[in-house]
Amino acid sequence: DDLSYRWLLNEFPVFITLDKRRFVSQTNGNLYIANVEASDKGNYSCFVSSPSITKSVFSKFIPLIPQSDRKCAKVYPADIKVKFKDTYALLGQNVTLECFALGK
16 A cells, blocks of 8 residues: 555656656656646656665556647547446545546
C-alpha cells in the first residue's frame, strides 16, 4: 500500500509533470494522457518506489508515437469502464476512488 508511481520521459530524471491532460493512478500505476499531442512523443518508463523498504524499480521504456493521420489511429466510442471493487475505509480516514472514461 505504500508504493508510489511516477513516470519518466526519455531519460532519468525527467519526470512527467502532471496536469489537466496527464494523470498517474496511484492505485495501479497507469499513466493516462487525455488528448495526446505531438509533444507527448517519446519513451516512457514507470518508476515505482516504496519508502518502507527503501527500494525503487524502473520499467522498460515504452515508446509512444502520436499519429497525425486519423486513418491510422484507432477511434473508440465513448464508454465508461465500470469495474469497481468493494472499498473499505476506517471512519475518519481518507479514501481515493478512481473512475476513467474513454472515447472521443
